[in-house]
Amino acid sequence: xxxxxxxxxxxxxxxxxxxxxxxxxxxxxxxxxxxxxxxxxxxxxxxxxxxxxxxxxxxxxxxxxxxxxxxxxxxxxxxxxxxxxxxxxxxxxxxxxxxxxxxxxxxxxxxxxxxxxxxxxxxxxxxxxxxxxxxxxxxxxxxxxxxxxxxxxxxxxxxxxxxxxxxxxxxxxxxxxxxxxxxxxxxxxxxxxxxxxxxxxxxxxxxxxxxxxxxxxxxx
Amino acid sequence: xxxxxxxxxxxxxxxxxxxxxxxxxxxxxxxxxxxxxxxxxxxxxxxxxxxxxxxxxxxxxxxxxxxxxxxxxxxxxxxxxxxxxxxxxxxxxxxxxxxxxxxxxxxxxxxxxxxxxxxxxxxxxxxxxxxxxxxxxxxxxxxxxxxxxxxxxxxxxxxxxxxxxxxxxxxxxxxxxxxxxxxxxxxxxxxxxxxxxxxxxxxxxxxxxxxxxxxxxxxx
Numbered sequence: 001x002x003x004x005x006x007x008x009x010x011x012x013x014x015x016x017x018x019x020x021x022x023x024x025x026x027x028x029x030x031x032x033x034x035x036x037x038x039x040x041x042x043x044x045x046x047x048x049x050x051x052x053x054x055x056x057x058x059x060x061x062x063x064x065x066x067x068x069x070x071x072x073x074x075x076x077x078x079x080x081x082x083x084x085x086x087x088x089x090x091x092x093x094x095x096x097x098x099x100x101x102x103x104x105x106x107x108x109x110x111x112x113x114x115x116x117x118x119x120x121x122x123x124x125x126x127x128x129x130x131x132x133x134x135x136x137x138x139x140x141x142x143x144x145x146x147x148x149x150x151x152x153x154x155x156x157x158x159x160x161x162x163x164x165x166x167x168x169x170x171x172x173x174x175x176x177x178x179x180x181x182x183x184x185x186x187x188x189x190x191x192x193x194x195x196x197x198x199x200x201x202x203x204x205x206x207x208x209x210x211x212x213x214x215x216x217x218x219x220x
Numbered sequence: 221x222x223x224x225x226x227x228x229x230x231x232x233x234x235x236x237x238x239x240x241x242x243x244x245x246x247x248x249x250x251x252x253x254x255x256x257x258x259x260x261x262x263x264x265x266x267x268x269x270x271x272x273x274x275x276x277x278x279x280x281x282x283x284x285x286x287x288x289x290x291x292x293x294x295x296x297x298x299x300x301x302x303x304x305x306x307x308x309x310x311x312x313x314x315x316x317x318x319x320x321x322x323x324x325x326x327x328x329x330x331x332x333x334x335x336x337x338x339x340x341x342x343x344x345x346x347x348x349x350x351x352x353x354x355x356x357x358x359x360x361x362x363x364x365x366x367x368x369x370x371x372x373x374x375x376x377x378x379x380x381x382x383x384x385x386x387x388x389x390x391x392x393x394x395x396x397x398x399x400x401x402x403x404x405x406x407x408x409x410x411x412x413x414x415x416x417x418x419x420x421x422x423x424x425x426x427x428x429x430x431x432x433x434x435x436x437x438x439x440x
Contacts (some may be wrong), residue, residue, distance in 0.1 A: 055369035056327050056362065067312045073322035078315050092287045095298050102293035105326040107276050113330050114337075122354075127347030134342075142276065149275035 002036055003028065004063045005075075006053070007209060009039040015210025017203045020072040021060040023169045025205055027076045027162065029198035031083035039209065073105045076162055086162040093158060100156045100163025108146065109170045111139040115177060139179060147183045154192060168193030222256055223248065224283045225295075226273070227429060229259040235430025237423045240292045241280040243389045245425055247296040247382065249418035251303035259429065293325045296382055306382040313378060320376045320383025328366065329390045331359040335397060359399060367403045374412060388413030 005028075007021035021037070028035045044050055045057045053061040054070040061068060062075040069075050077098070080086035087094050118135045122128055146167075150156060155164045171190050174180045180187050193199055225248075227241035241257070248255045264270055265277045273281040274290040281288060282295040289295050297318070300306035307314050338355045342348055366387075370376060375384045391410050394400045400407050413419055 051368075056323070056365050058327075067315060069315055069319050071319045071322040071327065073326055074315070074319035077318060077322075095287060095289055095294070098297060099289050099291045099294035102291040102297070102325065103276070105322065106293055106329065107278075107291065109326065110330045110333050114334055117334075122351075125347075125351070127345075127351060131342075131345070131347060131351075145276050148271075 001065045003033060004036045004038055006038050006040050006050075006059045006061045007206065008059055009041045009044075009209075011206070011210055015207040017206055018173055019059070019206065022202055022206050023072050023166065024060045024062065024075050024079070025202035026165055026169070026199050027079045027086060029201045030165065030196075031079055031085040033079065033083060037205075037209070073101060073166065076166065077101060080162040086165065088159065088161065096157045097161035097163045100161070101166045104163065104166035104170045108142050108167065109173075111135070111142055112170060112173050115139050115179075116173060119177060136177075136179065139174070139177075140182075143179065143183055143186060147186050150185055150189055152185060154189075160196070164189075164193060168199075221285045223253060224256045224258055226258050226260050226270070226279045226281045227426065228279055229261045229264075229429075231426070231430055235427040237426055238393055239279065239426065242422055242426050243292050243386065244280045244282065244295050244299070245422035246385055246389070246419050247299045247306060249421045250385065250416070251299055251305040253299065253303060257425075257429070293321060293386065296386065297321060300382040306385065308379065308381065316377045317381035317383045320381065321386045324383065324386035324390045328362050328387065329393075331355070331362055332390060332393050335359050335399075336393060339397060356397075356399065359394070359397075360402075363399065363403055363406060367406050370405055370409055372405065374409075380416070384409075384413060388419075 005021060005024050008019055011019045013019055025035070040050055040059060045054075045059065050061075051057055053063070053068050056070070058070070060072060060075065061070045062078065063069075069078060076086075087097050115135050115138075118128065118132050122131075155161070156167060157163065168190050171180060171186060172194075175190075180190065194203075225241060225244050228239050231239045233239055245255070260270055260279060265274075265279065270281075271277055273283070273288050276290070278290070280292060280295065281290045282298065283289075289298060296306075307317050335355050335358075338348065338352050342351075375381070376387060377383065388410050391400060391406060392414075395410075400410065414423075
């Protein structure tokens with residue numbers, strides 16, 4: 001049985017690793033699972049065949065035999081639950097690692113998404129300059145708290161887990177804003193994630209799509 | 221061993237059930253787990269004792285013996301994993317139910333949070349009137365997709381699950397905006413959730429705090 005994921009045919013970030021398939025690729029690499037990638041165009045993402053896999057018309061999706069999943073957090077959790085490497089064995093430590101996955105996606109990522117919206121999608125709006133500091137402050141509040149929690153630890157709770165994979169991925173979206181630079185321990189935390197061999201393989205694989213080094217399949 | 225959760229001493233919504241402890245109460249009621257509640261003031265939420273339980277200084281938290289968790293999604297998942305009633309037995313159906321939990325929290329809730337921010341917290345800003353339609357459109361895009369997926373089904377994927385619990389809870393935040401009224405099947409879906417006896421018990425319990433019918437513990 002081969003795992004197949006979907007990714008952008010042309011990623012809006014041009015291969016900087018910010019599209020969400022990178023998170024899934026990273027989880028598959030950490031757990032040593034081979035996988036195939038089906039590239040989808042923006043047009044194909046809104047067509048019935050893809051919507052049957054992903055009701056919100058996004059990537060990534062995950063197919064393995066008769067199971068198909070969408071939603072990055074759920075896919076990473078599914079991989080983490082089935083293969084060693086992303087969740088601790090101890091029941092309490094496992095529950096806490098899962099907590100950090102949800103914290104990354106539901107507490108830390110929303111203000112960051114809002115910041116990306118303000119900086120990129122609403123950049124030319126008349127309110128852009130006046131509103132940006134407000135949105136930055138909301139993001140900083142979360143970063144202050146996260147930085148205080150991490151302190152001088154390597155990872156959020158003991159050994160590297162799916163919670164760190166998700167938090168590092170979420171924080172990477174902030175790099176362009178410069179906000180992360182105000183938090184040396186969070187910057188080092190993100191760099192620690194990027195230095196993992198599994199992350200590097202995932203990053204290279206998504207970059208190969210952007211640079212055209214990966215052959216495009218006939219059907220997308 | 222008694223499960224203890226935290227909730228607002230004075231909920232900002234005045235007992236309309238929108239604070240996130242309602243989601244956890246609902247999960248505990250669906251699975252028939254007794255629980256105790258410790259009320260915390262806004263001031264206490266930012267103090268070291270509470271921050272040790274919740275790094276982001278929010279409610280709810282969850283304590284059971286030597287395990288303490290934060291983050292609503294993680295707490296509901298923890299309850300669902302341990303007690304029958306919120307996740308199907310079949311492995312693939314279980315993975316899909318978990319997918320809907322993540323979809324509720326990471327795909328549907330972020331634009332709704334942004335809408336609440338625009339409607340409430342940025343209401344008096346000079347850009348409020350001009351920006352609101354933009355934020356509403358982003359929310360509607362998600363509602364369109366969700367409505368199409370739900371179609372005329374009762375629940376998102378087969379029987380009621382933790383995915384529905386979370387999605388209904390997220391959609392409830394929209395009621396005040398009127399946006400839900402444009403989607404009869406989503407309105408009926410939310411009403412179906414609210415009609416569940418477990419939801420009603422959870423709602424009544426949080427309302428009793430707001431109306432002062434629940435005795436306040438000496439220490440918060």
